[in-house]
Amino acid sequence: MSATLCSALQGAAVASYRCRVVEHYWVNRRYKYIRLASDAPLARITRPGQFYQLRCPVTEAEQPFLLRPMSVYGAGPEDGRIEFLYSVTGAGTRAMAGLQDGGQLDIVGPLGNTFTFDPAFKRILMVARGVGLATMAPLIQQAAGAGVAISAVMSARAPDDLMEKEFLRGANAGVHRVFDADGSSSVESVEVLLRRMIDTQRPDAVYTCGSHRLLMLLQRVLADYPEVRGEVAMEQRMACGMGVCLSCVRLFDCDGDKQFLRVCREGPVFSIRDVVGEVEFG
Numbered sequence: 001m002s003a004t005l006c007s008a009l010q011g012a013a014v015a016s017y018r019c020r021v022v023e024h025y026w027v028n029r030r031y032k033y034i035r036l037a038s039d040a041p042l043a044r045i046t047r048p049g050q051f052y053q054l055r056c057p058v059t060e061a062e063q064p065f066l067l068r069p070m071s072v073y074g075a076g077p078e079d080g081r082i083e084f085l086y087s088v089t090g091a092g093t094r095a096m097a098g099l100q101d102g103g104q105l106d107i108v109g110p111l112g113n114t115f116t117f118d119p120a121f122k123r124i125l126m127v128a129r130g131v132g133l134a135t136m137a138p139l140i141q142q143a144a145g146a147g148v149a150i151s152a153v154m155s156a157r158a159p160d161d162l163m164e165k166e167f168l169r170g171a172n173a174g175v176h177r178v179f180d181a182d183g184s185s186s187v188e189s190v191e192v193l194l195r196r197m198i199d200t201q202r203p204d205a206v207y208t209c210g211s212h213r214l215l216m217l218l219q220r221v222l223a224d225y226p227e228v229r230g231e232v233a234m235e236q237r238m239a240c241g242m243g244v245c246l247s248c249v250r251l252f253d254c255d256g257d258k259q260f261l262r263v264c265r266e267g268p269v270f271s272i273r274d275v276v277g278e279v280e281f282g
């Protein structure tokens with residue numbers, strides 16, 4: 001294990017871990033799956049919703065400076081195994097995409113908080129779009145393991161972008177698929193769908209990640225269902241990931257108390273009801 005204790009700020013578990021790439025492949029034309037092995041018990045210390053800061057490699061073509069935040073997509077079954085599902089976007093993830101099996105990747109974490117989940121829940125509803133599914137996939141496994149029923153609304157540009165298999169990973173769920181290509185992902189259509197699902201299925205909690213538009217829609221819908229818990233995993237650009245640089249602050253309204261909170265430290269999971277969508281200055 002190469003674990004340099006990183007900061008007293010985050011508690012003893014946060015460290016820098018030197019990992020070995022044990023699997024790395026394209027899931028589709030935009031996303032790659034990577035599985036890492038460490039001597040440290042990463043699967044045991046990592047919770048759904050948490051993330052790591054990845055030290056993407058420096059290559060001839062790409063020199064990523066900052067570490068890149070990435071949600072944990074999966075962990076285990078061996079103690080030292082951890083998985084990420086990532087979109088190849090800019091310098092860091094392009095450099096990472098070139099890592100070969102047996103290559104080395106340093107990661108710092110686990111960082112951030114986790115979703116609120118009660119094994120006594122009867123049903124949860126997941127609303128996912130794009131890479132948000134990677135963040136919520138461990139929660140699906142947690143719910144399935146606890147025998148909690150799962151409903152999901154999956155939104156994507158087109159069927160090829162959906163990644164339903166990657167989201168569910170064998171778990172049973174009632175999935176509604178909506179697409180930009182046929183207009184079924186419009187706010188109006190999804191609102192009708194969500195209200196019908198909540199009315200008929202009465203989920204204990206709704207979780208979302210990956211779309212500001214869906215987040216704002218859920219905030220509006222959940223205002224009519226005060227008994228349903230709502231949580232969002234926020235993806236905000238960040239630099240340090242440890243609460244120091246303050247580049248990831250967002251405004252929240254916690255029962256009338258307006259506060260700037262750090263997505264990396266107080267989040268990334270927040271109550272859907274507390275998110276402030278638009279900030280007006282002046």
Ligand SMILES: Cc1cc2nc3c(=O)[nH]c(=O)nc-3n(C[C@H](O)[C@H](O)[C@H](O)COP(=O)(O)OP(=O)(O)OC[C@H]3O[C@@H](n4cnc5c(N)ncnc54)[C@H](O)[C@@H]3O)c2cc1C
Binds near residue numbers: 068069070089247
């Ligand atoms: C908590 C969290 C979880 C995430 N999970 C996933 C996931 O599971 N899968 C996935 O594909 N993506 C995820 N993302 C998004 C992912 O971090 C970005 O897509 C990735 O950083 C892009 O890196 P890049 O080098 O390819 O792109 P680039 O655009 O070249 O670099 C982006 C990086 O630049 C830095 N940066 C840029 N602008 C600013 C700024 N204004 N302030 C501070 N820093 C800045 C950040 O460190 C950022 O990581 C997550 C983001 C967050 C915050």
